[in-house]
Amino acid sequence: DELTLDHHRQARTGLAEAVYGPGKSPEQCAAAVAGLLAGDGEGPVILTRADDDQVKAALAAAPGAQTTPTGPGLQTLVWRAAPPREGAVPVLTAGTGDLPVAREAAAVLAGYGLDSPVVADVGVAGLHRVLAHRETLETADVVVVVAGMEGALASVAAGLTSAPVVAVPTSTGYGASFEGVTALLAMLSSCSPGVSVVGIDNGFGAACAAVRILGARQGAA
Amino acid sequence: DELTLDHHRQARTGLAEAVYGPGKSPEQCAAAVAGLLAGDGEGPVILTRADDDQVKAALAAAPGAQTTPTGPGLQTLVWRAAPPREGAVPVLTAGTGDLPVAREAAAVLAGYGLDSPVVADVGVAGLHRVLAHRETLETADVVVVVAGMEGALASVAAGLTSAPVVAVPTSTGYGASFEGVTALLAMLSSCSPGVSVVGIDNGFGAACAAVRILGARQGAA
Amino acid sequence: DELTLDHHRQARTGLAEAVYGPGKSPEQCAAAVAGLLAGDGEGPVILTRADDDQVKAALAAAPGAQTTPTGPGLQTLVWRAAPPREGAVPVLTAGTGDLPVAREAAAVLAGYGLDSPVVADVGVAGLHRVLAHRETLETADVVVVVAGMEGALASVAAGLTSAPVVAVPTSTGYGASFEGVTALLAMLSSCSPGVSVVGIDNGFGAACAAVRILGARQGAA
Amino acid sequence: DELTLDHHRQARTGLAEAVYGPGKSPEQCAAAVAGLLAGDGEGPVILTRADDDQVKAALAAAPGAQTTPTGPGLQTLVWRAAPPREGAVPVLTAGTGDLPVAREAAAVLAGYGLDSPVVADVGVAGLHRVLAHRETLETADVVVVVAGMEGALASVAAGLTSAPVVAVPTSTGYGASFEGVTALLAMLSSCSPGVSVVGIDNGFGAACAAVRILGARQGAA
Amino acid sequence: DELTLDHHRQARTGLAEAVYGPGKSPEQCAAAVAGLLAGDGEGPVILTRADDDQVKAALAAAPGAQTTPTGPGLQTLVWRAAPPREGAVPVLTAGTGDLPVAREAAAVLAGYGLDSPVVADVGVAGLHRVLAHRETLETADVVVVVAGMEGALASVAAGLTSAPVVAVPTSTGYGASFEGVTALLAMLSSCSPGVSVVGIDNGFGAACAAVRILGARQGAA
Amino acid sequence: DELTLDHHRQARTGLAEAVYGPGKSPEQCAAAVAGLLAGDGEGPVILTRADDDQVKAALAAAPGAQTTPTGPGLQTLVWRAAPPREGAVPVLTAGTGDLPVAREAAAVLAGYGLDSPVVADVGVAGLHRVLAHRETLETADVVVVVAGMEGALASVAAGLTSAPVVAVPTSTGYGASFEGVTALLAMLSSCSPGVSVVGIDNGFGAACAAVRILGARQGAA
Amino acid sequence: DELTLDHHRQARTGLAEAVYGPGKSPEQCAAAVAGLLAGDGEGPVILTRADDDQVKAALAAAPGAQTTPTGPGLQTLVWRAAPPREGAVPVLTAGTGDLPVAREAAAVLAGYGLDSPVVADVGVAGLHRVLAHRETLETADVVVVVAGMEGALASVAAGLTSAPVVAVPTSTGYGASFEGVTALLAMLSSCSPGVSVVGIDNGFGAACAAVRILGARQGAA
Amino acid sequence: DELTLDHHRQARTGLAEAVYGPGKSPEQCAAAVAGLLAGDGEGPVILTRADDDQVKAALAAAPGAQTTPTGPGLQTLVWRAAPPREGAVPVLTAGTGDLPVAREAAAVLAGYGLDSPVVADVGVAGLHRVLAHRETLETADVVVVVAGMEGALASVAAGLTSAPVVAVPTSTGYGASFEGVTALLAMLSSCSPGVSVVGIDNGFGAACAAVRILGARQGAA
Ligand SMILES: Nc1ncnc2c1ncn2[C@@H]1O[C@H](COP(=O)(O)O)[C@@H](O)[C@H]1O
Ligand SMILES: Nc1ncnc2c1ncn2[C@@H]1O[C@H](COP(=O)(O)O)[C@@H](O)[C@H]1O
Ligand SMILES: Nc1ncnc2c1ncn2[C@@H]1O[C@H](COP(=O)(O)O)[C@@H](O)[C@H]1O
Ligand SMILES: Nc1ncnc2c1ncn2[C@@H]1O[C@H](COP(=O)(O)O)[C@@H](O)[C@H]1O
Ligand SMILES: [Mg+2]
Ligand SMILES: [Mg+2]
Ligand SMILES: [Mg+2]
Ligand SMILES: [Mg+2]
Ligand SMILES: [Mg+2]
Ligand SMILES: [Mg+2]
Ligand SMILES: [Mg+2]
Ligand SMILES: [Mg+2]
Structure with a gap:
């Protein structure tokens, strides 16, 4: 079988298996989503970076997903989202171009019950922009920083909070940012x-790291 | 001044400023340690990767540090360690050669009051070795995985726990591991x-990430 | 001439010359296939990674090939396949996205008379998946492991078998897998x-290495 | 414990655990060797790339190893070598500078009972040199090719034999060979x-691949 | 002006200025060609890697060029070619996929009066293929070797001739040939x-090097 | 001659030829310094990154240089420094380890008559440190920023001043700073x-860029 | 908000915020431009590398921009350009293919009131071409050099002027120029x-550096 | 044998086999030199980059070599040099630090009977330096250009001569020259x-290319 x-990944790791769209046929996407929803596992079912054909096939097989645009022609879909829970996980971006990655992170966090604010376009070229969100940083449980180019926002943010900072480099940029x-x-x-740090443009991975961190925390509370 | x-970094970020030995003169190391101890800040004072001359100068200026060997001819020193606190942060290594980096992580965790077990030499070539520590993984608050070569232990460990996994690549290896x-x-x-993930051989950074995670957790508990 | x-490559090396599609015109593909079939050499004639035009031209010149889809818009064609022979060469994949490369390997193995099972989607994030195929690994003559991202499945599989492991990295992945x-x-x-190890996405090469290994073995038996 | x-790696994989010297203290080397010899496992015990202090400590703990110089100031030691067995595994080198890596391969093969000829200095700049060994290539069970610089010997040798070719790139060379x-x-x-292909300078790994191949073959014969 | x-580059360097198509508008191509033809310089006027629009514009401005296909959708055009001259410059290719680059070299050589044979598809996997052209190599004035993948043909050819060997790496290949x-x-x-060696796919540059070499030679004769 | x-480089470019120590024999260093002092050129004579033997030889040939330690065992020497001139060129460093490069810049600036303050150890992990020097930034004519690791100080400083910012990356750092x-x-x-930006550790180059900028400015004033 | x-970036740094087109939707481009024009900031409003849809949306929201083609299908738009000012900033290019980057630089300089000549196609293969512009170099306030391939024009130009040289590498080239x-x-x-040096193809950045340099100069005059 | x-390489390729010192024992160097001198081949016998022990052993086995220092602690030795012959092969260097590589080239050229002038330290930062040698360039048969850093001298020289230009990059430099x-x-x-182009620091290879070029030429004359 393909x-x-x-x-049982959710039981084992706190994070259910997710379906990564690129490289899969629409049929494979649909089968994976339907299989996960039908199985005896639990937790949200998430399909990431799906193109239009994949979205269509997946929604035909399993209607009712929450969809978020997370890139040019790409969407993230969430079925069986977890109920709302406590936890402040602001997602900061350095520029406007980093928004799709930030939205992928936010969509996945939403799948785990976390309603996370995206604080966009607060790169260090104008420091007052991030300083204006100092309180958000100080009261956060986890901070996700999404930035391309020289990625300096992660360093600056981490100097302003005691929360764990999960940094997501993005392929945004020019000159010598090399994707x-x-x-x-x-x-x-x-x-x-x-x-x-997680991989380039890996908003999904940053959200997963945040879920692990918060899960640990709740278990302990 | 140099x-x-x-x-006030401890107050701001939960992590006091630490002194990184390489590239500093013994005098600069001693001055930095003494200055941090004498200032109005709080938290542990940590000197990492200090060579013999730096250790000597620092201990002359500020006796009473806890010392840990963390590399060939290098030591990590901790003054004013925090009182013991709760928190299970096992530090796994894939091979024997990864031990110095694991010890750097453990020494820094100790500076923040965390007594962390090092589980050594459980690389994936013999899977039963890491599977024997399954309970340690399942009950951990944070897992630090230290591995060189192909670094596969991080992936395997993360499939066995819901705790956050902070991975530290090491320069251990041969063939195509490229430092x-x-x-x-x-x-x-x-x-x-x-x-x-943190930087190569950055046991210090992994420990700091774990402290941020646990700090967050305590505040929340 | 072009x-x-x-x-006589089959006589010399046990592996007949194959035709690699990319960069060749449909006419060149057809001429190479027809030339190899008409020459005094023996062994299967294989055309790999052929696009639709190349497939059409080759089949017009030489009907009757066995075709396998081995990538988006690409196929592998086999003429004059060898008769079935003994030999267990399971082809494991870490993910669904690695299937086209695995299929290229299986198609070439089939050209040499080997009917090889593809064991798909058993990456190390859920160890039980590969462990469920332990017997397949223990009784294999050669194991081909096809994996992208961090490629850890090769290390884990090699720890579970005494058979030679030929690893094929794939361009599947995101974040920092760099094609x-x-x-x-x-x-x-x-x-x-x-x-x-063979080159990236080189299912063909892995199958060839397996054929060499099994050929050696048969000669010795 | 460290x-x-x-x-039981020998039972599981046909290859006993070996001890890689670099990065281990003399005491760690000696303990690993002694531990492997004393355990209930079987197969050769091999210590590779050991410097003088490591050799001394290991021989003090466990006398009677066969030693081979395999690099400047480095040796490979073998205890409890397997009895001689059938199998032709010639080790070719392109240049004189590749000899230490070839010797590491030969020493490990010897540990598994294989007495392998080293055919040195037959690089492709003078093709007649490798062509003079055509019969060795044609009758080999496995061919190990050890070459630095542009590594062309592997391609040429593989065109002259039907045996599996395991290629070992070496750090020998200048100009643009980049270690x-x-x-x-x-x-x-x-x-x-x-x-x-195995990793750079990894004569050990090539020998292990050859042992896997031949082991497979014997099982099958 | 653009x-x-x-x-006077021909007078100064023996090589007239050539026009490199990519990145230029059709108008710029046409103007450059016309300008060079109209100026008081001498020597061939060559436009390389021109797409259909550039070819059309250039031919409209300056009819009568000799055109050679030298890549998918690309052509090399030569106006005012030099009269035929002595000089044996065989252009060898390792595979069929290297032909467009070889043809660029041959077209430029033709522009300088050299009628050069292309010896195609004689890569080292079947050594007899290049050995069959031994006499061509031994009587050559300059040998141009065009090869992708591992480029071994250059080393082998240079071992068989005393002529200067100018090697052109090509972007042909797969696995780990990295363009x-x-x-x-x-x-x-x-x-x-x-x-x-000249740059990747730079058949133009190899031809220019050969022209310099032969020019030197003629001056001396 | 060697x-x-x-x-006349000073006349032509505003910057006299300087002597770069590494790779030169002590005799070559001494001869170059003496030759430049004796010639009919003008401007400071500067010897950079000289080791003890080079310093000794150069001072024997030409006494009276101003010496600055600019690295482990290395010094920068200046003869015939220009008279003091106007111009505020603060040199900021992110960490203590960046000081040798900053000192090289300051020594060269001094050779051109500019007495430049080094503002050390104001990296972005504690933003208040650089913000405390806001006025220095606002009143600067040129700002030189010297930083290793992630080099974020350049971005932050450039957001706080309208002066040209010349950034010097340094080889200071660990983890993933790759020299x-x-x-x-x-x-x-x-x-x-x-x-x-100038090259890694190139304090000399940054000072030269600043001198060009200020020279331009004076000419214009 | 997005x-x-x-x-107040213009007040703080002498350079108003600019809008970088790629990765932004037409709506985001239009909103950014309109927002900057409507705010209480000052200085030119610049939109760079805008595609046709972005240009259309931006001009609909804010008519009256000066537009310059600066790449295939891309334009740079300037609103509220500064009044003409003194300052000689010639922009040199090595080849014709470097023109779009040079034009981006010139368009941004124009936004700051500087009417800069583009001196095109004066690469070092024909030295007389750049030497013909010696006076332009000698009387310049800042020289911007735009070159791809081996970028040698920057070194040659800097040897002929005392002005600051800001070098812009371009992705123009072939062979081994690697974008x-x-x-x-x-x-x-x-x-x-x-x-x-600024980033690859970053004509915008070079112009900004020149504006900083000239601003400094004027403040001082 | 080792x-x-x-x-017969000299007969086959016009270039006798040479002995590359690094990685060989003194005994291996001596044996290779003595073997080549004693064999029935002809042409010069050359030992390159030999350290003191290798030189001593080689001279003990075969006295009477011509020695040239070609690097720190390294020498090139030539036995049985060819008689003087015609041919102008100037060796240009950009800087003083490139001299050892230039001397290696000159020593090998001398072995083949060519007395080649080294024109040192004529880098493009002061163009008049290379322009002063214009006649040397115009009358050369082959030009060898040895340069580190940005290597621009090769481009400039090739614009001033019709002779073939063989470029040798050197590891000289700083900042971003990356060895x-x-x-x-x-x-x-x-x-x-x-x-x-030949490999980095490969003065030997450049000389060999020049000998091939001149050999070709003489054959033709
Ligand atoms: N899918 C494939 N992957 C890797 N190598 C291949 C593949 N198909 C064919 N080849 C090899 O590629 C070479 C093609 O060379 P040519 O057809 O002469 O350009 C042949 O020697 C084949 O053995
Ligand atoms: N010379 C060698 N080259 C490559 N791998 C080796 C060599 N020697 C030992 N090994 C392998 O390296 C691993 C060493 O891991 P450890 O001793 O735990 O640090 C063992 O599993 C060996 O199989
Ligand atoms: N196909 C080609 N490959 C490499 N270089 C080329 C090619 N065609 C032309 N050139 C060179 O590239 C330069 C083009 O510069 P330009 O036309 O000014 O952008 C000319 O000097 C040519 O000598
Ligand atoms: N063509 C360009 N090249 C380089 N940087 C630019 C260009 N256009 C705008 N920028 C800068 O890029 C940043 C854009 O970030 P954002 O618009 O927030 O994604 C702004 O701060 C501009 O200063
Ligand atoms: Mg922005
Ligand atoms: Mg181990
Ligand atoms: Mg899967
Ligand atoms: Mg040899
Ligand atoms: Mg072929
Ligand atoms: Mg500091
Ligand atoms: Mg041009
Ligand atoms: Mg010089």
Whole structure:
């Protein structure tokens, strides 16, 4: 068979298996979504970076998803979202161009019951912009920072909060940003200790890291 | 002046300023440590990757540090460690060669009151080794995974726990591990969602990320 | 002339010359296939990664090939397949997106008389999936592992079998998988000794390596 | 504890755990060797790339190893070598500078009972040199090709044999060989199908791949 | 003005200024060609890698060029070709996919009066193919070797001739050939001394190097 | 002869030829310094990154230089410094480890008559540190920013001043800073427009750029 | 909100916020332009690299921009340009293919009141071309050099002027120019001291650096 | 045996086998040199980059070599040099630090009977320096250009001569020259057509290319 679904991943890791669209046929997307919904696993079912044909096929097989545009011609779909829960996970972006990645993170967080504000376009070229959100940073449980180009916002934000900072480099940029590699390396080299990093444009992964962090926290509370 | 100390970083970020040895003279190390201890800041004072001359100078200026060997000819020193606190942060290594980095992480965690077990040499070539520590993984608050070569232990561990996994690639390895770059890229590309990554050999950074996560958790509890 | 066919490659190396589609005109593809079939060489004639025009031209010149879809808009064609022979060469994939490469390997193996099972979507994020195929691994003659992202499945599989493991990195992935480079490096750095590696997405090459291995074996039996 | 030995790796994978010297203290080397010899596992115990202090400590703990120089100031040690067995695994080198890596391969093969000839300095700049060994290639069970610089010997050898070719790029070379990266990439891109590749300077890994191949073969015979 | 033509480049360097199509508008191409033809310079006027619109515009402005297809949708045009001259410059290719680059070289050589044979598809996987052209190599004045993948043909050819070998890496290939980078590095690292290399797919540049070499020779004769 | 001095570079470019120590013998250093002082050129004579033997030889040949330590075992020497002139060129560093590069810049600026303050250790992890120097930034004629790791200080500083910002990436850092490459790329990708960048650790080059800028300015005043 | 405009950037840095087209929707472009024009900030409003839809939306929201073609299908728009001012900023290009980047620089300079000549196609293969513009170089206030391929024009120009040289590598080129990386590295490694560099194809950034330099100068005059 | 000498390489390729010191033991160097001298081959015997121990061993086995210092602690030795012959092969260097590589080229050229002038330190930062040698360039048979940093001298020289230009990038430089990679890429991307390139610091290879070119020429004369 083409799919080996991991129905108990939610039980094992707190995060249900998600379906990554690119490279799958519309039929494979639909089968994976339907299989996960029908199985004895639990947790949200999420389809990411789906193009129009994949969305159509998946919704035909399993109507009722919440859809979010998360890139040119791409959407993220969520079925069986978790009920709302506590937890402040602001998602900051350095520029307007980072919004699709931030939205992917927010959509996944929503799937896990977290209603997260996106604070857009507060890059360090105008420091007052991020300083205006100081309280958001200070009261956050986790901060997700989404930035391309030189990725400096992660370092600056981490200097203003005691919350864990999960940095997402994006492929936004020009000149020498090399499709996100520069931001990736810069975030990994942050002079602000305790920044941890996920892959380029991986808003999904950052949200998952945040869910793990908050889950740990709730278990402990 | 050669130093601009950041005395209130602990208050602002939950992590006191630490002193990174390499590239500093013994005098600069000693001055930084003494300055941080004497200032009105709080929290542990940590000197990392100090060579023998730096250790000597720092201890002359400020006796009484806890010292841990964390590399060939290098030590990590901790003054004014925080009182013991709750929190299970196991530090796993794939091989014996990853131990110095794991010890740096453990020493920094100890500075923040966390007594963390190092689970050494449980790389995926013999899966039973990590599976033997399944309970440790399941009951952890944060898991730090330290691995070189292909870094696969991070992916495997993250599939066995719901705790946040902070992955530290190491420069251990041969063949095509390129001083840790391969492990770094592999960890960033983990097929287990929610792994976040710090820089190569950056045991310090992983510990800081764990402290941020647990701090968040305590505030919330 | 535009083609210098190597009619006796099968006699010399156990592997007949194959025709790699990309970069060739439909006419060149057809001429190469027809030339190899008409020459005094033996062994299967294989055309890989052919697009629709190339397939059409080749089939017009030489009808009767077995066709397998092995990528978006691409097919692998086999004429004059060898008779069925003994040999267990399971082809494992980490994810669904690795299937086209696995299918290229299986199609070429079929050309050499080997009916190989594709075990799909058993990546290490859910270890139980590959462990469920332990017997397949233990009784294999050669194991082909096809994986993108961090490529960890090769290391895990090689720890569970004494068969030679031929690893194929794929360009599947996101974040920091860099079109297969990360999986390539990870597989080359495997902590499980005795993994050998072919180029990115090179299912053809992995099948050829398996044929060489099995050929050696038969000669010896 | 600092070591988690994998005593049953020989039973599981046909290859006993080996001890990689670099990054281990002499005490760790000695403990690993002694532990593996004392455990209930079987198969050869091999210590690779050990420096003088490591060799001394290991021999003090466990006398009687067979030693081979395999690099400047480095040796490979083998205890409890397997009895001689059938199998022709010639190890070709392109240049004299590739000899240490070839010797590592030969020493490991010897540990598994295979007495392998090293055919040195037959690089493609003078084709007659490798052509003079045509019969060795044609009658081989596995061919190991060790080459730096542009690594072309692997492609040429694979065009002259039906045996599996395991290619080892070496860090030998100048100009643009980039410590073996050029040879690695060239071998992975070989136009001779069925070449598989291990990491740079990884004579150990090539020998392990050959042992897997031959083991498979014996089981099958 | 948008163009600063270098009318006396032929007199100064033996090579007239050529017009590189990509990145220029059809009008710019036409103006450059017409300008060079009308100026007081001499030598052939060559337009390379021109797409259909550029070809059309250039031919409208200056009819009568010799055209050669040198890539998908691209052509090389030559006006005012030099009269035929002595000089044997065979252009070898490793595979069929290298032909467009070889044809660019041959077209430019023809512009300088050299009628050069293209010897196609003689890669090292079947050594007898290049060995069949031994006499061509031995009697050549300059040998141009065009190869992608691992680029080994340059090393092998240079071992069979005393003529200067100009190697052109091509972007042909798969697996780990990285758009020609592997062939480029391999050719630069050739174990056959006296190979010199031009940029990837730069058939134009190789022809220019050959013209310089032959010009030197004639001056001396 | 081994040296071809460029005596009139000061007249031509406003910057006299300087002598770069590494790779030169002590005798070559001494001869170059003496030759420049004796020639009919003008402007300061500067020897950079000289080791102890080079310093000794140069001072023996030409006593009376002003010496500055600018790296481990390295010094910058200035003879015939220009008279003091107007111009505010603060040199900021992100960390203490960036000081040697900052000192190289300051020593060269001093050679051109500019007495430049070094503002050390004001990296963005504690933003208040650089904000405390806001006035220095606002009144500067040129700002030189010296930073390793993620190099974010350049972006932040450029957002606080209208002066030209010349950024110098340094090889300071760990984790993923890759000997300055990360800082280099980050500075080139700065989201603050108008930052220009020199090579890694190139304090000399940044000072030269500042001298060109100020020279231009004086001419204009 | 999706935009956080930085209205006082002109007051703070001498450069108003500009809107970078790629990655923004036409609506976002229009909103940003309109917002900047309507706010209490001052200085030119510039939209760069806008495609046809973005241009249309922006002009609908805010008519009257000056438009310049600066790439295939891309334009740069300027509203509220500054009044003409003094300052000689010639923009040199090495080839015809570098013109779009040069035009972006010139359009931005025009937005700040500087009417800058573009000196096109004066690459170093024909040195007389740049030498013919020697006086332009000698009387310049700032020189912008735009070059792809090996980027040598920056070094040559900087040897002929005392003005600051801002180098812009372009993605123009073939062979081994790697989309501008080669020119970028070459310019950063220039043997002519005092060259500073901006990102690949970043004509905007070079113009901004020039504006900062001239602003400094005027303030001082 | 450890050596497979290629006695007839001179007859086959016009270039006798040479011995590359690094990675060989003193004994291996001595044996190779003695073997080549004693064999039935002809042509010069050359040992390159030999350290003191290798030199001593080689001279003990075969006295009477001509020695040239070609790097720190390294020498090139030539036995049985060819008689003087015609041919102008000037070796230009951009800087003083490129001299060892230029000397390696000159020593090898001398081995083939060519007495080649080294024109040192004529980099493009002061164009008059290379222009002063215009006649040397115009009358050369082959021009070897040795340069590090941005390697621009190759492009400039090739614009001033019709002779073939063989470019040797060197590892000289700082900032972003990356041990010669920048010069290598720049030379490969030269805008002056007909430059061909050898590996980094490969003065030997450039000399061999020149000998091939001149040999061709003599045969033709
Ligand atoms: N899908 C494939 N992947 C890798 N190599 C291939 C594939 N198909 C054919 N080849 C090899 O590519 C070479 C094609 O060379 P040519 O057809 O001469 O350009 C042949 O020697 C084949 O062995
Ligand atoms: N020379 C060698 N080259 C490559 N791999 C080796 C070599 N020697 C030992 N190994 C492998 O490296 C691993 C060492 O891991 P550890 O000893 O736990 O750090 C073992 O599993 C060995 O199989
Ligand atoms: N196909 C080609 N490959 C490499 N270089 C070329 C090619 N065609 C032309 N050139 C060179 O590229 C330069 C083009 O510069 P320009 O036309 O000013 O942009 C000319 O000097 C040509 O010598
Ligand atoms: N063509 C361009 N090249 C480089 N940077 C630009 C260009 N156009 C605008 N910018 C800068 O890029 C930033 C755009 O960020 P944002 O619009 O928030 O995504 C602004 O701060 C501009 O200063
Ligand atoms: Mg913005
Ligand atoms: Mg181990
Ligand atoms: Mg899956
Ligand atoms: Mg040899
Ligand atoms: Mg072929
Ligand atoms: Mg500091
Ligand atoms: Mg031009
Ligand atoms: Mg010089």
